[in-house]
Structures are given as structure tokens and as C-alpha cells.
Amino acid sequence: MKLPKQMKKYCKTCKTNTLQKVDQYKVTGKRSSLTHGSKQRMQERGKCKGHGNLGRLSKGPISGFKRTGSKISKKTALRYTCTVCKKASLQKQGIRTKKVEFQ
Numbered sequence: 001m002k003l004p005k006q007m008k009k010y011c012k013t014c015k016t017n018t019l020q021k022v023d024q025y026k027v028t029g030k031r032s033s034l035t036h037g038s039k040q041r042m043q044e045r046g047k048c049k050g051h052g053n054l055g056r057l058s059k060g061p062i063s064g065f066k067r068t069g070s071k072i073s074k075k076t077a078l079r080y081t082c083t084v085c086k087k088a089s090l091q092k093q094g095i096r097t098k099k100v101e102f103q
Helices: 040-043
Strands: 004-012 016-024 078-082 086-089
Touching: 004 078
Parallel strands: none
Antiparallel strands: 004 016, 016 078, 078 086
16 A cells, blocks of 8 residues: 655644654554453453353364454554644554555
């Protein structure tokens, strides 16, 4: 996907359309293992103790009974930096592309 290096966008701080520099950044951060509804959280709370069927905790890992695998492309994470006030804003929703190229 080809994108311009600079584009006109609305700046929240300037409250006008200004020329903004576009660059891509890497999204970092690791998900918590104790998310709501996770098997590990239920096990730590003691929900899967005792005899008999334990519901969805009785099943094996997801790779055994479901199609799994990572997607080919990642979503773009773009940052727009205003040339007037130097404030940066992030892209609201990414587009799935293999490669981003700035012209």
C-alpha cells in the first residue's frame, strides 16, 4: 500500500486542517493471561476442581479441534504528527496490508 509522506488532516489542538507528517510505528504490549473468561483465570479461581465433566475446561487445546493459525498480514498503525503544533495523533482504525510504502 502506497501512502504520502505528508497529508492534510484535521488537528484537534489547532482546530483546523493542517499538513501532517505520516509515519508507521510498531504496536507493542502483551495481553494479560488472566483476561475475563480465560481458562487460566477459571483454574486459578478453583472452578475446575472435583469430579465429572468440567465443561469447556475438559476439552484439549484449541489446536486439536479448531482451525488455527496466524493471519498473513498485520493491521497498519499510523501516527500523524502536525507540522504546526508538533502534536501527534494515532490512526483510528488500521487497514490490513502486507507492506506500507511512503512516497
